Amino acid sequence: MKALGFEAPLWLKRTLGFEATPPIKVWADGLATGRLKLKKGFHTVPVTFQDSCNFIRNAGMYRQSRQLMAAVATDFREMHPAGNATYCCGNGGGQGLMPEYKKRKIAAMKAKAECIRATGASLVVVACHNCEDGIQETCKAYEVDAKIELFSAYLAEAIDLDEA
């Protein structure tokens, strides 16, 4: 999102013939128009959401992400801080590929770990692959008892095929 949506026009010094769209926007549009049928209240496990830097803070998908969560989750719990002000998953900027800096990375995940723990959620939904690894490492390093699931998987499970 960051590369194609925000930086590429600057790197290439031209406008692009298309726009870059976060998947969350397409799913939320589908929900709003009624074309994407999700089973209301399908997920009952206490759940929180990791707001990724690019989809949420930079591409502004906070509202859309919560509309989707509200459609399928009965026990949604916000982290504090959440949305644009949430802490980074710890794995952005290629940190997952730089083992030489891993110790510092893990040390810096403490703030996030306490945010997740405080929600009491047993599942963290993530919208980005870097966040998926980051939150996994965070929970493991700080013994937070929560599973991690990609947003796409979380929503795909709740699709109502009979209604479609």
Add this chain to the structure above:
Amino acid sequence: MNFDADILDRTMKEKAGARLEMWLSICSRCGMCAEGCHYYASDPRPEHVPSYRIKPLLDLYRRRGKVTMEMLETLRDVCYGTCTMCQRCTMYCPHGIGIAALVHAARGVAAAMGMTPSGLASGLQNALEFGNNLAVTEENFVDTVEWQLEELQQEMPDAEAPMDREGAEYLLTFHPRDIKFYPQNLYNYLKLYNAAGVDFTLSTRAWDSTNLGLFAGDVPAASRLAGNVIAAAEALKVRAVITAE
């Protein structure tokens, strides 16, 4: 260890745009950004204040011509090692200084000097060579899509995964691990877009929209990687590209 002073000089001149010079000069080290950083929140040390991260780059500009290897190593460790470029700190900066953009520029200097951390460098090399950072071949990609589509058709008989279809509204792109390690992810995306009746296509030549050039700070490489997807999207005349992350 020695470094090529000409490359350093050229790179720093290339990076020195108005935005970068302004940001470097107006940061007053007020420290408001400290609260913005998860490195600082987790471990409050002075070197974890985001404004500290622009110091090594500023030092290079101030000491132009008298740069030491030690300074470059500090720049590399600070800019790759203590920042995720999440941009949270910018929300707390009274001037709205783009620290992530400055860290990106500093990484770009290190990258030009051949100092990109090796894991990042090898992933980037794969991406440049194969069009994706896990070196998945086009044949593997097409096979994986067909396989997951067949699986999906068990529960959604009308599901489709059109390949290289010109004029579709969206071009769907992925993280390479969706294809190589977690094909279930691909299944879920196809399920969502089919269920929502989205008019989409996939591209055989550009399906990885991640960009390790961005992380490395290597703008020429990042431009080439973005260029792959841009060329495919424009040739297919899609309205939008759905990005992976």
